[in-house]
Amino acid sequence: MPAAPMALVKGTLDILILRTLAWGPTHGYAISRWIREMTRDDLQVEEGALYPALRRLEERELVESAWKRTETGREAKVYHLTAAGRRQLQRDLDGWTRYVTAMTRVLQARPSGAIG
Amino acid sequence: MTRTPEELPLSGQKPVDEDVRQELQDHIERRAAELVEGGWTVADARAEAERVFGDIRGVSDECRHITSKARRSRRRGEWLDGVTSDLRFALRLLRRSPTFAFVAIATLALGVGANSAIFSLIDGVLLRPLPYPRGDQLVNVAEQHRKGASHLPYANFVDIRAQSKSFQQLAEFYSSRSTVLGANAPIRATTAFVTGDFFPMLRTTVQLGRLTTAADHQFGAVPVAVISDRFWRDHFAANRDLQSLRLRGEFNMQVVGVAAPGFDFPDGADIWIPLELERQATSRTAHNAAALGRLRDGVTPAAAQQDVSTVLRHIGETAGLDFDAVGARVTSLHADQAGGTRTPLLLLLGASGLLLLTACTNLASTLLARGTARQQELAVRTAIGAGRGRVVRQIFTESLVIAVLGCGAGLVLAEGLLRGMALVAPPELVVMQTARLDLPVVGFTAATALATALLFGFLPGLRISAVDTGQLMRGSRGASSRRGAIWSALVAVQVALAVILLIGSGLLIRSFARVTQVDLGFDPVGVTTFATDLPELNYPDVQQAIRFHDRVLELVRAIPGVQAAGVTLVPPLADEGPSGGIEVEGKPALSPAYPSTGHGIYQLASVGFFQSLGIKIVRGRDFAESDTPTSPPVVIVNQQLAAREWPGEDPIGKRFRESGMDRVAVEPWATVIGVARDVPASSRTSPPGETYYYTYRQLPNRARFLTATVRSILPTAQLERAIRAAIDRVDPNVPAEFGTMPAVVASSVATRRFMVLLLGLFAGVALLLAAVGIYGVVAYSVAQRTREIGIRIALGAAPAAVGRMVQLGAMGVVLAGVAIGVAGALGATRLLRSLLYEVTPTDPLAFGGVIVLLVVTAWLASWAPARRGTRIDPVAAIRAE
Numbered sequence: 002m003p004a005a006p007m008a009l010v011k012g013t014l015d016i017l018i019l020r021t022l023a024w025g026p027t028h029g030y031a032i033s034r035w036i037r038e039m040t041r042d043d044l045q046v047e048e049g050a051l052y053p054a055l056r057r058l059e060e061r062e063l064v065e066s067a068w069k070r071t072e073t074g075r076e077a078k079v080y081h082l083t084a085a086g087r088r089q090l091q092r093d094l095d096g097w098t099r100y101v102t103a104m105t106r107v108l109q110a111r112p113s114g115a116i117g
Numbered sequence: 118m119t120r121t122p123e124e125l126p127l128s129g130q131k132p133v134d135e136d137v138r139q140e141l142q143d144h145i146e147r148r149a150a151e152l153v154e155g156g157w158t159v160a161d162a163r164a165e166a167e168r169v170f171g172d173i174r175g176v177s178d179e180c181r182h183i184t185s186k187a188r189r190s191r192r193r194g195e196w197l198d199g200v201t202s203d204l205r206f207a208l209r210l211l212r213r214s215p216t217f218a219f220v221a222i223a224t225l226a227l228g229v230g231a232n233s234a235i236f237s238l239i240d241g242v243l244l245r246p247l248p249y250p251r252g253d254q255l256v257n258v259a260e261q262h263r264k265g266a267s268h269l270p271y272a273n274f275v276d277i278r279a280q281s282k283s284f285q286q287l288a289e290f291y292s293s294r295s296t297v298l299g300a301n302a303p304i305r306a307t308t309a310f311v312t313g314d315f316f317p318m319l320r321t322t323v324q325l326g327r328l329t330t331a332a333d334h335q336f337g338a339v340p341v342a343v344i345s346d347r348f349w350r351d352h353f354a355a356n357r358d359l360q361s362l363r364l365r366g367e368f369n370m371q372v373v374g375v376a377a378p379g380f381d382f383p384d385g386a387d388i389w390i391p392l393e394l395e396r397q398a399t400s401r402t403a404h405n406a407a408a409l410g411r412l413r414d415g416v417t418p419a420a421a422q423q424d425v426s427t428v429l430r431h432i433g434e435t436a437g438l439d440f441d442a443v444g445a446r447v448t449s450l451h452a453d454q455a456g457g458t459r460t461p462l463l464l465l466l467g468a469s470g471l472l473l474l475t476a477c478t479n480l481a482s483t484l485l486a487r488g489t490a491r492q493q494e495l496a497v498r499t500a501i502g503a504g505r506g507r508v509v510r511q512i513f514t515e516s517l518v519i520a521v522l523g524c525g526a527g528l529v530l531a532e533g534l535l536r537g538m539a540l541v542a543p544p545e546l547v548v549m550q551t552a553r554l555d556l557p558v559v560g561f562t563a564a565t566a567l568a569t570a571l572l573f574g575f576l577p578g579l580r581i582s583a584v585d586t587g588q589l590m591r592g593s594r595g596a597s598s599r600r601g602a603i604w605s606a607l608v609a610v611q612v613a614l615a616v617i618l619l620i621g622s623g624l625l626i627r628s629f630a631r632v633t634q635v636d637l638g639f640d641p642v643g644v645t646t647f648a649t650d651l652p653e654l655n656y657p658d659v660q661q662a663i664r665f666h667d668r669v670l671e672l673v674r675a676i677p678g679v680q681a682a683g684v685t686l687v688p689p690l691a692d693e694g695p696s697g698g699i700e701v702e703g704k705p706a707l708s709p710a711y712p713s714t715g716h717g718i719y720q721l722a723s724v725g726f727f728q729s730l731g732i733k734i735v736r737g738r739d740f741a742e743s744d745t746p747t748s749p750p751v752v753i754v755n756q757q758l759a760a761r762e763w764p765g766e767d768p769i770g771k772r773f774r775e776s777g778m779d780r781v782a783v784e785p786w787a788t789v790i791g792v793a794r795d796v797p798a799s800s801r802t803s804p805p806g807e808t809y810y811y812t813y814r815q816l817p818n819r820a821r822f823l824t825a826t827v828r829s830i831l832p833t834a835q836l837e838r839a840i841r842a843a844i845d846r847v848d849p850n851v852p853a854e855f856g857t858m859p860a861v862v863a864s865s866v867a868t869r870r871f872m873v874l875l876l877g878l879f880a881g882v883a884l885l886l887a888a889v890g891i892y893g894v895v896a897y898s899v900a901q902r903t904r905e906i907g908i909r910i911a912l913g914a915a916p917a918a919v920g921r922m923v924q925l926g927a928m929g930v931v932l933a934g935v936a937i938g939v940a941g942a943l944g945a946t947r948l949l950r951s952l953l954y955e956v957t958p959t960d961p962l963a964f965g966g967v968i969v970l971l972v973v974t975a976w977l978a979s980w981a982p983a984r985r986g987t988r989i990d991p992v993a994a995i996r997a998e
Contacts, residue, residue: 029140030147048148049171052141053179060187068131068139078140 014054016097019082019090022064026081028071029055055080063089133188137180145170203514210515218519220889221483221570225523227882228476229566230530235469236558237535239462247451248379250320251411255450256418258287258408258425260442268404271397273432273442277408278314280428283421283447285413286318289392289406292384295650295822296852299364300352303852305650308366309386310395310406316343318411319382326359326374333373334391340368341390346378348387365654368394383407401432401440409450422447460951461872467948468618468879473562475614477569479886480523482607484516484570486893513571520570524563531559541871604897608890609934612975615887616938616967617945618880622873623963624946628954629873632866638796638805639689640731641858643680645836646688648824648854655850659817663746665847666813666823670723672843678831683726684813684823686719688858689796690865691824694718694808698776701762702786713776715807717758718798721819722810727753727793729828730858737769737791740812750787750815758807759792768792773809787811801865802954826858833857872952887934887971888978895927895979899986906986907993916987923983924976931975935968942967 021032032055033048058064063086069079082090131139145166152162167173211218247255259266260273269277271289278287290311297306313334322328323343333341342364349355353362353372362372370390381387398405412421425445433440649669651662666684673682687694698713700706707713724740727733735756744751752773759768772786795805813820829836837855844853899906902923909919946958956963 028143030144033144034151047171048144048169049141049173049176052137052144052176053183056180056183056187060183068136075143076139077143078136 013097014050015058016090016093018051018054018058019063019086019093022080022082023087023090026079028077028079030077032080058086062086130188133181133185136184137177141170141173141177141180145173199510200514203511204518206511207515207518211518217483217487221480221487221519222523222526224476224479224483224886224889225520225566225570226526226530227886228473228480229524229527229562230534231469231879231882232473232562232565233527233531233555233559234534234538235462235465236562237531237555238538239466240555240558247454252451253449254285254412254414255319256410256412256421256447257450257453258410258421259446259448260404260429261444261446262441263443266446268406269408270401270403271406272399272401272403273429274312274406274408276432277425277428280431281421281424283412283416283424284410286314287408287410288312288315288318289408290315290383291392291406292386294648294854295366296652296655296850297364297366297388298655298850299362303850304352305648305852305854306348306366306387307384308388308390309383310392311389312392315389315409318409319380321380322377323374324377325357326372328374329389329391334393336393336396338391338394340370340394341373342370343374343376343389344372345376345381345387347381349375364388365652367652367654369654401436410447418447418449461868464621464872464948464952465875467945468621468876471614471618472879472883473565475611475618475883475886477566478607478611478614479890480566480569481572482604482611482890482893484519485604485607486897488512516570517567520567523570524566527563527566528559538871538875541874604894605930608887608894609930609937611883611887611890612931612934612971613938613941615880615883616935616971617942618876618883619967619970620939620942620963621946621949622876622880623967624949624953624956624958624960625869625873625876627956627960627963628952629866629869631955632802632869635797635801637689637801637862638732638794639858641862643828643830644730644858645827645829645833645840646824646856646858646861647827647837647840648822648856649844649851650822651851652821655848656821659820660746662820663814663817665851666723666820666825668847669844670725670825672846673825673827673840674725676829676831676836676839676843678836679827679829681725681729682825682827683723683729684721684825685723685726685810686721686819686823687798688824688826688861689730689798690801690861692799694720694798694806696806699773699809700776701773702771704762714773715762718806718808719775719819720808720810721813721816721823722753723813726810726826729826730796731828732796733794734791735794736767737789739791744812744814746814746817748815750785751790751812752787753791753793753810754789755793755805755808755810756795757805758809759789761807784816787815801862869952884970884974888974891927891931891975891978892982894930895923896982896985898926899923899982902986907990910987911992920980920983920987923986924979927979927983928972928975931972935971938971939964939968 017036018032021027021035029051033051036051037048055064055066059066059080062083064080065083066078066080068076071077071079130136145163148166148169149159149162152165153159157165170176247253249255258269258277260269269289274287274289278284281287288311290309292307292309294305294307296303297308311329313329313331316322316328324346326343328343329341332338344353344362344364356362359372359374364370364372366388368390370388376389392406410421412418422445425447429442429445433442649665651665656662656665670682670684673679696716696718699715699717700712701714704714707715722740724742724744727739734753736759737753740751740753754762754768762768762773763771768789769791771789773789774784774786793810797803798805798808813823827836827840831839840855841853844851906919906923910916942964943959950958
């Protein structure tokens with residue numbers, strides 16, 4: 002039986018968005034769907050939370066947006082990474098990897114010698 | 118409708134509300150569509166999509182908030198970028214038209230500079246408080262007489278101090294410059310004799326030792342002295358062991374204190390000693406010492422004057438004839454100190470104000486012209502889509518750049534002007550040496566100039582944004598002719614202001630010329646003076662003093678190159694001599710109580726005095742070596758005294774004597790042996806008083822303080838060395854103070870020269886500005902009338918005639934300005950009256966000269982642009998529009 006979905010660690014939504022946009026410009030719904038599918042429902046992301054996050058990234062000039070006509074003929078607000086966004090993603094990924102490695106090392110370690 | 122930058126959409130952006138609503142809507146719809154594909158019904162899918170989205174309203178509020186904030190701050194950034202590019206553009210434009218930039222900036226700099234300097238000066242001299250605590254409470258107390266005011270006699274001072282209710286303290290003092298021994302070498306120093314309340318009244322303290330006490334201020338007390346910080350450092354090397362410091366002058370004094378640094382009241386005093394050490398005259402008409410009081414809180418000078426007058430009236434009731442006051446005069450010390458400099462300074466203020474006005478007017482017309490020239494450029498920019506706000510901002514930036522550069526240059530100029538003025542300032546305006554640029558003053562002046570620059574830089578811009586751009590691009594006539602009228606009016610005002618300043622300085626120059634042409638009655642060139650004094654301590658017997666002068670004069674006359682040498686009490690132009698009562702034989706006394714038949718100014722002279730200064734003896738003879746202390750007393754009178762006492766008679770052989778104010782001593786009768794030419798005493802513009810000269814050998818009690826006059830062909834420094842050597846041979850302990858008569862003569866006109874210089878400078882600048890203005894308006898009118906002029910020339914008008922026509926048109930404006938200026942000057946020059954000498958405020962020569970000068974200047978200034986007008990190629994001119 003699958004475990005109950007975890008709440009997203011604060012700040013990690015930004016990394017997910019930047020990571021998604023790293024593959025190419027796309028609109029909010031596509032980002033939302035991709036995160037939903039990739040996390041296989043392990044992470045609980047309220048879909049609406051994506052939009053304020055996108056706009057904050059835009060305010061920080063990590064992403065930019067423009068209204069464009071999509072393949073289906075609908076108008077959609079399409080986001081793309083800026084150069085600054087790309088650099089930020091790289092920093093975040095490095096940080097995240099170090100964080101996870103460290104956490105994993107600690108959590109999997111067995112006590113050797115006198116710890117108490 | 119106008120919009121602020123925040124409300125305007127950026128390109129490719131939707132308004133925030135729309136942007137958020139549409140984006141969220143899009144999400145819900147796509148989600149629902151996906152669900153429907155997965156088998157949901159349309160209605161259920163919609164509901165499910167909204168459910169998994171979460172709080173739609175909350176999210177959309179948050180999104181709107183984030184994005185509006187982001188857009189606002191980005192617009193601000195863009196606006197700043199715009200300003201920077203405006204600035205760069207403005208600087209580039211100024212570089213491209215350097216003449217315009219130079220004229221505008223120089224004009225502003227002149228106006229701001231002159232005003233800041235003069236304002237700072239006035240602030241320093243007239244407005245800054247006295248350097249004493251509550252200096253506003255300090256008042257001069259004097260007696261009022263029928264002919265003016267004079268010092269308070271000591272006896273009256275004592276009674277007023279006891280009976281008046283107006284003062285916290287009341288003190289008397291006088292100062293003298295005399296020899297002081299005790300320092301390394303004998304020196305001449307200024308000693309102030311002060312009464313007991315002097316220091317407490319000024320609320321000054323000592324930095325070392327003590328002030329004088331009540332016990333010191335008694336007749337017969339052990340003499341003590343307080344010395345100035347400067348004297349202490351210069352002559353005692355700041356020796357802190359006061360016990361070892363003793364001074365010998367009129368008294369043998371122990372130094373007990375060193376005054377606070379900078380304190381040197383009155384008259385730059387070096388030494389203060391108790392006035393009570395000297396026996397004070399008991400006469401109530403001996404006007405010897407000045408009185409200064411500190412008013413009680415809440416007492417006005419007027420109330421104190423009332424109070425002192427009452428006390429004086431009571432004194433008068435019992436004093437009988439030995440009393441000559443009709444009332445008291447109590448005036449603020451601050452106002453009195455500024456007194457002599459007030460009129461010249463206020464006048465300069467007025468003049469610099471006029472200059473600032475001229476500068477602002479000039480700037481206004483320059484900017485208007487500029488605006489006109491750029492009308493089409495700006496219209497084009499508006500037409501191709503530059504917002505009106507953007508255009509106005511561009512013009513605003515340009516005006517601001519000019520204003521800031523102009524004000525900056527003005528401040529530099531002001532500082533330079535202040536330093537320059539300090540170099541040429543007369544001694545009365547000695548405060549100039551310490552005048553500094555004053556921040557509020559500079560701020561005020563700069564603000565005025567800035568406002569002008571912005572206002573007139575703005576006007577054309579505002580009009581452009583109000584006028585139909587199409588009309589402007591086609592070259593509208595209506596707006597430009599209106600602007601031409603404003604401009605002409607501005608030039609007329611400039612001319613008028615220049616006329617006022619020029620007439621004012623013209624009158625001062627004429628006065629100055631008159632004053633310097635005044636026949637002095639003596640020849641100052643080549644005359645060196647030296648003052649000596651022989652205090653009783655060193656020369657207890659006055660006969661010794663006479664022998665000193667005899668011997669020194671003999672040695673000085675023997676110096677090769679010296680033509681004549683003599684001594685006197687007060688040399689010409691240095692001061693008014695002391696005045697006293699005289700008794701002319703055979704004349705009725707003025708009052709039964711006194712033998713006086715009149716007053717006269719007493720002087721001392723010697724053999725060689727009149728000769729050394731080139732003062733003619735018009736009747737009788739000069740003093741001779743045969744006039745000795747034992748020979749019959751003789752006297753020489755000046756023309757004024759001779760004319761008053763013996764009109765139509767030969768004064769030679771007549772007899773008179775000094776009657777003395779106090780009836781202390783009665784001199785023997787002296788016989789008039791000669792009449793000397795009048796020489797000016799205190800100033801060259803006031804007539805000399807009725808003066809008589811004794812020889813110092815026969816009136817020896819005044820022979821201790823004398824000034825020698827030496828005519829020679831030697832260079833000053835060489836002569837001074839030789840004289841010093843001569844004095845040293847007689848007594849090396851007598852210091853001498855050297856001077857030259859040409860310097861005395863020059864300083865007697867120093868204030869006048871200073872005023873002429875500054876006012877002349879201001880007037881010259883105003884004239885220059887007016888010329889620039891005239892040049893500009895003519896050039897403008899030629900540009901406006903290019904087509905008309907072209908047609909005239911095409912129809913056969915002679916180019917010279919066309920040029921004259923243009924110039925005559927400009928002269929109308931100039932003449933209107935001259936007329937206004939002359940009318941203004943008629944009113945303004947009346948304020949100059951007190952500074953004029955033998956010139957009326959409506960002097961026709963000054964007025965006529967200025968009118969001619971202005972018309973000639975205007976003609977020259979309009980000549981070049983008018984000539985350019987006549988070189989117009991008619992075909993090109995007509996095609997141009």
